[in-house]
Amino acid sequence: MREEFRIDLNIVSQLLVDMAEAVRAAMRQATRALLTADRNAAEDVIARDAEVDSLYRQIEERVCDLLARQAPVASDLRALITALHVAADLERMGDLADHVAKTAVRRHPSPAVPAELRPVFTEMATVADRIANKIATVLSKPDATLAAELEQDDDAMDDLHKDLFALLLADDWPYGVETAIDGTLLGRFYERYADHAVNAGRRVVYLVTGETVTD
């Protein structure tokens, strides 16, 4: 029974890692589509969001099946509840990559991001990618130290978000309201992507240490 549970839990963990890698790849590609006005790349991200959703459903079904068949308690139960929460965060990260890709499609063939904003979005995408990579790593091999690093990455994302607003609100902002609205929403998508990754990281820390990380 116990051995069977371990095997099933490992399958769930592997599905979570697959999901983390999928939403990392999605945001990388969405960013590239955004910054190079690559419509095909953007449409590919949008089409492949269904794969992330499918992984989410598989995880939910397996977790519910395990709860019903094995009636786990204590740390086994906690691991399954954590898997449900982490999967929900990852699913939302996939949606946010999809939103970035849709912004690129909506403005195509124009770039949605003007030259002045490219550096800050490039940085936001770099931090988002670093965070997504850590989540995939932490899920493969739970590590409270690495998960706690996500808090610093989240601070870096918040600083970049403030930098973005400073650019949008500069007196000499030359691009008008529409580009400012796109920039505002895109900034929010990257920031929320990071937030969900950090939430997922907190859950993993809690699973490993039993201690809640407060923000």
Add this chain to the structure above:
Amino acid sequence: MREEFRIDLNIVSQLLVDMAEAVRAAMRQATRALLTADRNAAEDVIARDAEVDSLYRQIEERVCDLLARQAPVASDLRALITALHVAADLERMGDLADHVAKTAVRRHPSPAVPAELRPVFTEMATVADRIANKIATVLSKPDATLAAELEQDDDAMDDLHKDLFALLLADDWPYGVETAIDGTLLGRFYERYADHAVNAGRRVVYLVTGETVTD
């Protein structure tokens, strides 16, 4: 055992209803604070978000305790997993009311919403309130018909969101970029609040009918 489970599940349901009513009250008050530049009302919403978070933790703990003690299967297990998901959506709705309140505080004593945008935000708040009320009702007494109505409410919110963008992007928009950014973010907060409510509604429909509502 079974009777004990019913009693415990009813406590979880009541906590969910309390949470739904709390996030409904929070968004009503946040809207009033926003539209009347009432700083005290806004700060009260921000302070009381901790109550919503506390309800969320209570629900999680009770659900985990029930899973461990009673090892439910089939519809009982489904009810508990639904409770976890609905609680997560409600927690996020509380956060979004908090974000609206924080926008009101940030711009105080100026109103964050200029005259031209007041009607559309008043409408968005009305739809948000209608949705939150339906969630509280559906949680008290599961009702697939009422939950399905949420889909129409969600469409109404999406239409209002489009109206908002049309106002922000009008050639004669007189308020500059900062007010457009506030309007963009506020619109997103109300829209996401509705999305989470509709997600919660879909979960309740699934619980009652066993059928997934697709969007």
